[in-house]
Amino acid sequence: xxxxxxxTALYAYLYAKKNNGTFILRIEDTDKNREVDGSIAHxxxxxxxxxxxWDFGPDKPGLFGSCLQSDRLDIYKKYAQxxxxxxxxxxxxxxxxxxxxxxxxxxxxxxPFLFRKHRPDTYETWDGTKPLRFKVPExxxxxxHDEVRGDxxxxxxxxxxxxxxxxxxxxTYNFAHIIDDLEMGVTHVMRGEEFIASTPKFLSLxxxxxxxxxIFVTLPPIMGPDGKKKLSKRDGAKDLLEYKNEGYLPAAMNxxxxxxxxxxxxxxxxxxxxxxxxxxxxDRIQRSGGAFNEEKLLHMNKEHLKSLSGEEKISYxxxxxxxxxxxxxxxxxxxxxxxxxVVFERAALKKEITQAAEVGEYDWAFSDPxxxxxxxxxxxxxxxxxxxxxxxxxxxxxxxxxxSSTEAIKSAVWTYAEETGKGEVLWPLRVAxxxxxxxxxxxTLAYILGREKTLVRIAHACDKISG
RNA sequence: GGCCCUAUCGUCUAACGGCUAGGACACAUGGUUCUCAUCCAUGAAAUCGGGGUUCGAUUCCCCGUAGGGUCACCA
Numbered sequence: 001x002x003x004x005x006x007x008t009a010l011y012a013y014l015y016a017k018k019n020n021g022t023f024i025l026r027i028e029d030t031d032k033n034r035e036v037d038g039s040i041a042h043x044x045x046x047x048x049x050x051x052x053x054w055d056f057g058p059d060k061p062g063l064f065g066s067c068l069q070s071d072r073l074d075i076y077k078k079y080a081q082x083x084x085x086x087x088x089x090x091x092x093x094x095x096x097x098x099x100x101x102x103x104x105x106x107x108x109x110x111x112p113f114l115f116r117k118h119r120p121d122t123y124e125t126w127d128g129t130k131p132l133r134f135k136v137p138e139x140x141x142x143x144x145h146d147e148v149r150g151d152x153x154x155x156x157x158x159x160x161x162x163x164x165x166x167x168x169x170x171x172t173y174n175f176a177h178i179i180d181d182l183e184m185g186v187t188h189v190m191r192g193e194e195f196i197a198s199t200p201k202f203l204s205l206x207x208x209x210x211x212x213x214x215i216f217v218t219l220p221p222i223m224g225p226d227g228k229k230k231l232s233k234r235d236g237a238k239d240l241l242e243y244k245n246e247g248y249l250p251a252a253m254n255x256x257x258x259x260x261x262x263x264x265x266x267x268x269x270x271x272x273x274x275x276x277x278x279x280x281x282x283d284r285i286q287r288s289g290g291a292f293n294e295e296k297l298l299h300m301n302k303e304h305l306k307s308l309s310g311e312e313k314i315s316y317x318x319x320x321x322x323x324x325x326x327x328x329x330x331x332x333x334x335x336x337x338x339x340x341x342v343v344f345e346r347a348a349l350k351k352e353i354t355q356a357a358e359v360g361e362y363d364w365a366f367s368d369p370x371x372x373x374x375x376x377x378x379x380x381x382x383x384x385x386x387x388x389x390x391x392x393x394x395x396x397x398x399x400x401x402x403x404s405s406t407e408a409i410k411s412a413v414w415t416y417a418e419e420t421g422k423g424e425v426l427w428p429l430r431v432a433x434x435x436x437x438x439x440x441x442x443x444t445l446a447y448i449l450g451r452e453k454t455l456v457r458i459a460h461a462c463d464k465i466s467g
Numbered sequence: 468g469g470c471c472c473u474a475u476c477g478u479c480u481a482a483c484g485g486c487u488a489g490g491a492c493a494c495a496u497g498g499u500u501c502u503c504a505u506c507c508a509u510g511a512a513a514u515c516g517g518g519g520u521u522c523g524a525u526u527c528c529c530c531g532u533a534g535g536g537u538c539a540c541c542a
Binding site: 028030031033034092096099103106107109110111112113114130131149152153154155156157158160162163165166167168170172173174177192193194195196197198200218220221223225227228229230259260261263265266267268269270286287288289290291292293295296297298299300343345346347361378379417421422423424425426427428429430431436437438439440441442 | 468469472474478481501503504535537539540
């Protein structure tokens with residue numbers, strides 16, 4: 001499932017929830033040649049990840065029967081026979097070679113291909129072995145209303161004798177979706193703009209079957225990074241579950257997906273799922289296509305990460321840590337949990353935490369750091385020796401200090417640091433504890449390490465300078 | 468080629484005829500900070516072109532231009 005398909009599902013879900021409607025996951029598996037093993041499970045997993053739960057689906061049939069079209073062949077056959085009986089459908093007598101020839105002629109003469117120009121005068125009884133074509137009863141200009149695009153219309157060139165039942169007994173999408181919408185009580189048809197052109201064909205079918213039209217909602221296309229072409233695999237369109245694996249939150253993905261092609265107006269852009277349900281409306285769906293902005297998705301993930309509970313943050317963080325970190329000598333879940341809470345805000349994505357861990361950014365929490373002693377020298381100092389008395393003093397201050405919180409540790413050292421110079425004191429302290437040029441502040445480091453390790457590392461740094 | 472759709476900062480978009488065209492992401496600069504990140508402030512950045520209607524057009528109409536869709540025993 002790619003971004004575009006998921007967004008369509010999301011909009012349908014939001015609209016259904018907002019209006020106390022029913023959300024049905026219908027599997028349109030009428031092309032057995034293109035069927036891919038496991039794709040239904042994959043679709044269900046994708047929708048489940050985003051929390052788009054269906055009222056009826058492949059695993060939950062309704063009163064209307066199965067949600068798999070391949071289980072419903074008798075129903076399509078019944079409606080097809082109705083059209084045959086009315087004289088509105090007939091078997092296609094041509095071979096595929098002949099059809100190909102007709103199309104070729106049309107292209108060469110620069111006119112649209114219309115099967116109805118080749119409609120036979122007489123035909124045999126339909127026995128199910130030949131494709132069944134709909135005999136469009138009235139060739140005319142069709143007008144219809146679209147909730148997003150407004151009033152639309154198309155000329156006679158768009159009406160044709162389309163195939164409704166294939167030679168293998170399966171219906172085409174063009175026919176099956178209309179029958180199922182009727183049988184399942186579907187009220188709203190939301191789909192991409194590629195279906196605008198074929199809508200007149202559908203309208204003529206509704207008329208022939210004497211059923212009411214649904215409400216049409218055309219969704220804008222999602223474009224590739226260049227903003228011009230429709231998003232495709234070639235542009236790096238990813239499967240939805242790849243985003244899951246990278247650590248994106250479903251809430252962030254829903255938020256971003258919802259805002260790609262729709263917006264509630266106003267300046268706020270960060271919404272929870274329930275806010276989206278509450279605000280969603282068809283009249284604010286965008287007309288023109290837009291690119292799916294991955295940078296903004298990252299930003300949204302960061303925002304949604306903030307509203308995670310402490311427990312959730314810890315498991316998100318631990319889940320992101322690679323084996324190389326988890327096998328460090330001092331690694332423990334407790335230690336990782338302490339680290340998670342303070343380091344969490346620095347990352348926007350699980351992938352970033354993993355990468356940071358892989359280059360050793362968090363190793364100080366689980367093993368004694370190794371570093372060049374020259375790193376202990378503050379940039380304004382002339383020699384490394386100047387750091388020694390300061391570290392010794394900090395060691396003394398921390399021996400009896402309160403280690404119950406970051407703030408408590410800070411207050412034990414702060415006065416001395418302000419008197420002596422913050423960089424002069426805090427830089428060597430931070431390096432002594434982390435062994436790194438870049439790290440969280442020294443009070444946070446000391447809090448996570450605890451008094452014993454903190455004092456050992458400061459003493460070790462002093463030894464390095466003296467030795 | 469026929470039919471159809473679309474057009475505001477680089478990107479996503481707001482402004483349902485009327486403030487200096489607003490916000491977000493990204494970008495740049497400055498500030499806070501021992502470092503990195505965060506955070507805060509500031510800045511640069513747009514109505515595709517041409518007509519028309521109107522006191523007044525991003526908005527309504529027409530023509531161009533550009534982009535997109537569609538013309539399957541695919542959905």
